[in-house]
Amino acid sequence: MGIPVTLIPGDGIGPSITDATVRVLEASGASIDWDVQLAGLAALMQLHDPMPEATLESIRRTRVALKGPLETPIGEGYRSVNVALRKTFDLYANVRPAHVVVRGGRFDKVDIVLVRENTEGLYIGIEHFIKVGDDPKAVAESTAVITRAGSERVIRYAFEYARLHDRRKVTLVHKANILKFSQGLFLEVGRQIATEYEPQGIVFEDKIVDAMAMNLVLRPEQYDVIVTTNLFGDILSDEISGLVGGLGLAPGANIGAHAAIFEAVHGTAPDLAGKGVANPGALIFAACMMLDHLRDGARANRIRVALETTIREGTHVTRDLGGTASTDEFTDAVIAELGSPALGLAAAR
Ligand code: NAD
Numbered sequence: 001m002g003i004p005v006t007l008i009p010g011d012g013i014g015p016s017i018t019d020a021t022v023r024v025l026e027a028s029g030a031s032i033d034w035d036v037q038l039a040g041l042a043a044l045m046q047l048h049d050p051m052p053e054a055t056l057e058s059i060r061r062t063r064v065a066l067k068g069p070l071e072t073p074i075g076e077g078y079r080s081v082n083v084a085l086r087k088t089f090d091l092y093a094n095v096r097p098a099h100v101v102v103r104g105g106r107f108d109k110v111d112i113v114l115v116r117e118n119t120e121g122l123y124i125g126i127e128h129f130i131k132v133g134d135d136p137k138a139v140a141e142s143t144a145v146i147t148r149a150g151s152e153r154v155i156r157y158a159f160e161y162a163r164l165h166d167r168r169k170v171t172l173v174h175k176a177n178i179l180k181f182s183q184g185l186f187l188e189v190g191r192q193i194a195t196e197y198e199p200q201g202i203v204f205e206d207k208i209v210d211a212m213a214m215n216l217v218l219r220p221e222q223y224d225v226i227v228t229t230n231l232f233g234d235i236l237s238d239e240i241s242g243l244v245g246g247l248g249l250a251p252g253a254n255i256g257a258h259a260a261i262f263e264a265v266h267g268t269a270p271d272l273a274g275k276g277v278a279n280p281g282a283l284i285f286a287a288c289m290m291l292d293h294l295r296d297g298a299r300a301n302r303i304r305v306a307l308e309t310t311i312r313e314g315t316h317v318t319r320d321l322g323g324t325a326s327t328d329e330f331t332d333a334v335i336a337e338l339g340s341p342a343l344g345l346a347a348a349r
Helices: 014-027 040-047 053-062 081-088 148-164 182-200 209-218 230-243 281-293 297-313 327-338 341-348
Strands: 003-008 032-036 064-067 093-099 111-117 127-132 135-142 169-174 203-208 225-228 251-255 260-264
Touching: 003 014, 003 053, 014 281, 014 297, 014 327, 032 053, 053 064, 064 281, 093 148, 093 230, 093 281, 111 148, 111 230, 148 169, 148 182, 148 225, 169 182, 169 209, 169 230, 182 203, 203 209, 209 230, 225 230, 251 281, 260 281, 281 297, 297 327
Parallel strands: 003 032, 003 064, 064 260, 111 225, 169 203, 169 225
Antiparallel strands: 093 111, 093 251, 127 135, 251 260
16 A cells, blocks of 8 residues: 555646656655546536545545646636645645756755745735725735744744754744834744754854845855745745746645645646646656655655756756657656666765
């Protein structure tokens, strides 16, 4: 019996990159019982519901999901299923690792994991207009809510991540100099938790978000694990992806106390759907994060090395990485690399 995992192929290029990812995991010898479920446009078309109860029930049971991108209609239509999944399962930490795969650019030493608070802050949707005179929208107010409990769980997750992955520093990013209550609370909680991890050799520092945005483009190699509130995390995670070559190879994890969902950061790429040329790399990296989560880190590292070697060699990569290969050819090359005898040595290094 393998480990039960919910698999949501998703929309657009989703089914083809999930198929590629499942093939790579199988070739690695991972023992997983996939429970394939629908969500997004595919679910709307087949089951008349973008977030079917069967899918939710499956994630409740397996507590782990690998998800292809889901289409969200702009303006009208159903609301984002990604956001709904985050809310339903209270996935409070969004984890986005970024490191350079193909060296030779401006930032060869970037290796950062950003942990973003995913459920509070300015994104909770408490907003309204205030009418003044004839103007019904004379004033707009948005409320940011930061709680001690919400801060504690995400900051603790960041420290635990650092501990489990042999990382040495956690940088808490905030704006407590101006937002003394909400951001001040987040910082206060961070300082408290940091004292527990100091004896374990994990250094803590805090940075004001504007200075951090600049430092990231000047000296990104100084940072290791970053933890921050929702809005700042949203912005900085894309900035960090930009430092290492964009969103093409970026994986993400949404972690809660009772479930975790792993995905590529990119969307459904409608321009590539059905053409067999999408790059499965980001979803394969996301699957490696899932294996880490399932405490199968050695296998995750073997797959990462195979994928990165294939990308660096550059002869079997998809168009977005400068090659001519199809999704299948790229995937076959990663699988061939997984079987390569040199890999054991490289993964062990
Ligand atoms: P997108 O990420 O789908 O595409 C942006 C560009 O990147 C396109 O040129 C696309 O061809 C390219 N691209 C993306 N993934 C690629 C891959 N794996 N290989 C090669 N090229 C790739 O962003 P978009 O066009 O803004 O969004 C399209 C749809 O995806 C929308 O419905 C949006 O809501 C949805 N979306 C879903 C998620 C998610 O489910 N996590 C995330 C972002 C966007």
